[in-house]
Amino acid sequence: MPTHNADIAAIFTEIADLLEIEQANPFRIRAYRNAARNLGEMGREVRALVERGEDLTQLPGIGADLAAKLGEIVATGKCRTLEKLHTELPPTITDLLHVPGLGPKRVRTLWHDLDIQTAEQLARAAQDGRIRGLPGFGAKTEANILQAVAAQLATARRIKLATAAQYAESLVAWLGGARGVERVEVAGSYRRCRETVGDLDILAVAAADSDVMARLKAYDEVGKVLALGPTRASVVLKSGLQVDLRVVAAAAYGAALCYFTGSKAHNIALRRMAQERGLKLNEYGVFRGKERIAGDSEAAVYRSFDLPWIPPELREDRGEIAAARAGRLPKLVEPSDLRGDLHAHTKATDGHHTLEEMARAAKALGHAYLAITEHSRRLAMAHGLDPRRLAEQCDAIDRLNASLDGIVLLKGIEVDILDDGSLDLPDSSLARLDLVIGAVHSRFDLSRAKQTERILRAMDHPYFTLLAHPTGRLIETRAPYDVDMLRIIRHAKQRGCYLELNAHPERLDLLDTHCLMAKEEGVLVAINSDAHSRDDLANLRFGVGQARRGWLAAADVLNTRPLPELRRLLAQVRG
Ligand SMILES: [Zn+2]
Ligand SMILES: [Zn+2]
Incomplete structure (x- = not known):
């Protein structure tokens, strides 16, 4: 069965959660957590490595024991360690760990004393006032739990784009192998490159006798079939991700693709335009009276409103229709426009590969340059570099550059702003x-004024080139710190320095709206992988998706420049 990195990471995370509730050895717990995190960040599928017989202990954070488990999970889709834990603890209990305020110790008590195993049971027990009497709880904690669990039950689950990509790409490949299928494509927020995705909307064009629906049902990863008809189906994958598949006629494909790609706001704007012209737009086409005047391609749909095709990433009703009308749509940056990457770590700090391994991997991706930018000494946890170690690394880079061919390592640092x-x-x-x-x-907690001042002061430093992950957010885990982004962008313009769009799947920071701001203010944005291992270098594509949502063209992106021009732009910041 196809096992994705996200599936393996989920297994390891669950093991760590359960071990934590069992109060197991902290080192053992941390090993699972680290492995899960590294897998989540990796740009390559472990499955492929196993199939090629590669040595898994070369992967970050993977020793012999975990390597054996990776092999087991890829081969069987299961992990005996987890199954054993499930005989000791109820599998739903890890949900409770995600309720803010509940750590492993409290979850253990709730389970032990009140037999609470699910979020629903937790909510009921809190409502009934049964929690306040437990050791280590109290009325206030009980009220907080009730509020937190209610909020959690109310919000639908969304997954990160990079994780969705793993599921979407193999499912599309699988469906593409069905008999009589002409095309298969994922629409929805996935196609618009939103940073998180709620479900997958897949469209297909298929012959009348196609077995595409049967093939979906037979897919290994399908956990539950919600509905299955001749032209539409809904299933839930074992990972919990819902997939809706619709088979449409070729003559309506473009209209359906447009309709299911959205966004809702963009579609409303299109329908309003149709009405103004006495036309009707729906998922089957553009109609004048009963006659379909467009529908087979998206380009034809837009053309019926005298508009050029609008790239999906722009369809948020943020001015894209007016821009299209005026002939001012940007030619959005493409992954192939990037000539290099300006943010990467090695073994010297918290990365997992050597300078040379990183250089060769970057070259294999077609990069002409890669900047090595380790953490600085303040980040002791990541073994940040002090002046002596930085100087040693610079020497090593100089030596290596003398022998490398077709790729240049740039000397950099990701220095902490104190x-x-x-x-x-x-x-x-x-x-x-x-x-x-x-x-x-x-100090993510500084006030808006203080945080902004702190960053502006750092930018004024004569050697400052580029601001990394400007809001510090981690998607769905850590809120952005409070800064005045427009002031920062304007200051960057005045100072002549640049901003980063960090392509790490958990960051995607700058946000899309900030990219647009930077473009309007004339500040170049660098799309960087922040790679901690060779495989992370491929994550740049998610940064490009975010940049496209932010209207950026190749000219707005610093690392689309060939090396000599890049060097000039980097040097010019120092005046
Ligand atoms: Zn960082
Ligand atoms: Zn970094």
Whole structure:
């Protein structure tokens, strides 16, 4: 059965959660958590590595024991360690860990003393006032739990785009193999490259005798079939992700694709336009009276409103229709426009591969340059570099560049912006570098005014080149810190430095709206992988998706420049 990195990561996370509730050895728990995180970030499928017989202990955070488990999960879809834990603890109990305020110890007590195993049971027990009497709880905690669990039950689950891509790509390939299928495509927010996806909307064109529906039903990853008809089906994958498949006629494909891609706001704007012209637009086509005047392609649908085709990433009703009308749609940046990557880590800090391994992997992706930007000393947890180790790395890069062919490593640093806005390394260290990326990794709680001032002051440093992950958010885990982004962008313009769009699947930061702001203010954005291993370098494509949502063209992106021009742009920041 096809097992994706996200599936394996979910198994490891569940094992860690259950071990934590069992109060197992913390080192063992951490090993599972680290492995899960690394797998979630990896740009390559472990399944493929196993099939090729590669040595899995070369992967970040994977020792012999976990490597054997990876092999087992890829081969069987299961993990005996997890099954054993399930005989000791109810499988739903890990849901409780996701209720804010509940750690493993409290979850254990709730289960042990009140036999609470699900969020629903938890909500009921809190309502009935049965929790306040437990050791370590109380009326206030009970009220907080009730509020948190109610909020959790109310919000639908969304998954990160990079995770959705793993499920979507193999499912599309599987459906494409059905008899009589002419095309298969994922529509919805996935096609618009939203940072999270609620479900997958898949469209297909297929011959009348196609077995595409049977093939969907037979897909290994399908956990539950909700509905299955001749032209539409809904299933829930074992991962919990819902998939809706619709088979449409070729003559209506473009209209259906447009309709199911959305967004809702964009579609409403299109329908209003249709009405104004005495036309009708729906998922089957554009109609004048009973006559279908367009429908087979999206381009034809837009053409019937005298508009050029609008890329899906722009369809948010943020001015794209007016821009299309005026002939001012940007030619959006493409993955192939990127000539290199300006943010990566190695083994010297918290990365997992050597300089040379990273360089070769970047070259294999077609990059002409890769900047090595380790953490600085303040991030002790990540073994951040002090001046001596940074100098050693610079020497190593110089030596390596002399022998490398077709790829150049740039010397950089991801230097911590300290609380007062100064940088974590002395000028004497920074002077030798090709670029200095400044990053906030601490004190996320500062007030808007103080956080903004801190960053502006850092940007004023003569060696500051680029602001890393400008809002610090982690998708669905950590809210962005409170900053005045427009002021930061305007300051970058004045100062002549750049902003990063961090393509890490959990970050995608700058946000799309900030990209548009940067473009309007004339500040170049670097789309960087922030790779901690070779495989992460491929994550750039998710950053490109976000950049496209932010209207960026190749010219708006710093690392679309060939090396000589890039060097000039980096040097010019220092005046
Ligand atoms: Zn960082
Ligand atoms: Zn980094």
